[in-house]
C-alpha cells in the first residue's frame with residue numbers, strides 16, 4: 001500500500017506510472033481513474049453549477065476531457081476550452097470519448113485548469129497565460145488538476161510572473177514537491193490527493209504527518225525527561241525566550257548557562273548558571289544544548305561556540321551560531337547536531353561549507369550531507385533534511401509566525417525535543433515544528449513570540 005504522505009519528483013512519478021503500465025494498466029486506464037477521482041471532488045464542489053474545463057495538449061488535458069465527460073454524464077452543464085489539440089494517444093482518446101464541442105472562451109461558476117500538469121517544460125506563452133488568467137477571473141470557484149498550470153512540479157517555481165490563485169488543487173497519484181514549496185504552494189488553495197494505484201516508492205520524500213507525543217511515564221523525574229542547557233550570550237533576552245519555549249516543549253529541566261556578566265531577566269523556574277567559558281556544560285547529565293539565540297557574532301561568541309561544540313553533546317545551533325559555524329568546529333563530533341536556518345542563515349551556512357545547489361531543495365539536502373547534521377530549513381515551506389534520509393516537507397503553518405522571536409521559540413522547542421529523544425533528531429525537529437504550528441494556531445492572530453511560547457502547554461493536547 002502506498003503511504004498518502006509520499007512526495008514524488010516527476011521522474012519518480014513517471015517510473016511509478018510506467019511500472020503500473022508494465023503490469024495491467026494503460027495510460028488511458030490511469031487517466032480514467034485520475035479523471036474520475038478529480039471529477040468526484042469537482043462534482044461535489046460545483047453542486048449543480050456549470051463547469052468550464054480548460055484542456056491542454058498533454059495528459060493533463062486528457063484528464064480534463066475525462067472530467068468533462070464524467071460531469072456531463074452526471075447532468076452537469078460542461079464547456080471545454082481547448083486552445084491546443086491533444087498530442088498524446090491517451091489524450092486524443094479522452095477527447096474522442098468526450099465527443100462534445102469545444103469553445104474559445106467561457107464565463108460562469110466553476111473553472112477547472114487542465115492546461116498543463118507535471119509535463120510543463122517552459123513558461124506559458126503570452127496567449128496561453130492570458131487565456132488562463134481570463135478564464136480564472138471569469139469564474140467564481142477555481143480548481144487546478146494535479147498542479148496549477150505554469151508551476152514547475154519539482155522545484156515549486158512559478159514559470160510565469162502572473163498566474164491565477166486557485167481555491168483547490170487536486171494532486172493525482174502522489175504529491176509533487178511543488179505542492180509543499182513556495183512560491184507554487186501559494187497558488188494552490190486547499191490541497192487534496194487522488195489515489196490512482198501508484199505504489200510506495202523506496203526512499204520517497206514525504207510530507208510530515210501529525211505525530212503522537214507521549215506524556216511522561218508514571219515513574220518520570222526531571223532528569224529522565226531531558227536536561228537542556230541553553231547557552232546565553234551578548235543579548236540574553238533571546239536565550240530566555242528559547243528556554244521558556246523549551247519548557248513548553250516537554251524537557252524536564254531547562255537551564256541557562258552563560259559566561260557573561262550581563263543582568264538576565266531569568267524567571268524563577270529557569271536555573272541560571274554563570275561559569276567561565278571553559279566550564280560551560282560541565283555536567284554529565286546534560287542531554288542537549290541550544291546555542292545561538294542572542295549569542296552575538298564577535299570573537300568571544302565564536303570561542304564559546306567552538307567550546308560548546310567540542311563538548312560533543314547533542315546540540316541545536318540557531319541564529320548567530322549559524323553565522324559563526326565553520327567546518328573545523330564539527331571535526332570529531334559524533335553527537336547529533338541540528339541546525340535551524342532561515343533563508344539568510346542557510347545561505348551563510350552554504351557559503352561557509354562550500355555547498356552550491358541548483359534549487360533550494362537540493363541545497364538543503366547537500367547542506368545536511370556537508371554538515372553531517374539535520375537541517376531544519378525554516379520558512380513558510382519548512383524542509384527537514386538529514387544525511388541518508390528522505391527529505392521531509394512540513395505542512396504550512398500560520399503566516400502570523402512571521403514575527404520577531406518565533407525562531408527563538410522554535411529553536412528552544414527543537415532542543416527540548418532533542419533532550420527528550422536524542423536518538424532521533426529528525427523526529428525531534430518534526431515534533432518541534434508541529435508544536436510550534438499548533439501553538440501559533442491557538443495563539444490567534446497578531447501574537448508575540450512570548451505569547452506563542454505561552455500557548456505551548458495547550459498545544460500539547462493536539463498530540464497526546
Ligand SMILES: NC(=O)C1=CN([C@@H]2O[C@H](COP(=O)(O)OP(=O)(O)OC[C@H]3O[C@@H](n4cnc5c(N)ncnc54)[C@H](O)[C@@H]3O)[C@@H](O)[C@H]2O)[C@@H](O)CC1
Pocket residue numbers: 017026027030031032034035056057058059060061062063087088115116117118119120121122123124125145146147172196
Ligand atoms: N502519465 C500517466 O500515466 C498519467 C498522467 N496523468 C496526467 O498527465 C500529466 C502529465 O502529462 P504530460 O507529461 O503529458 O504533461 P502535460 O499534460 O503537463 O503537458 C505536456 C505537453 O505539453 C507540452 N508543453 C510543455 N510545456 C509547454 C508550454 N509551456 N507551452 C506549450 N506546450 C508545452 C509538452 O511538450 C507536452 O506535449 C499529469 O500532470 C497528470 O495530470 C494522469 O492522467 C494519470 C496518468
Ligand SMILES: [K+]
Pocket residue numbers: 060113114115116117144145146147148149
Ligand atoms: K493543471
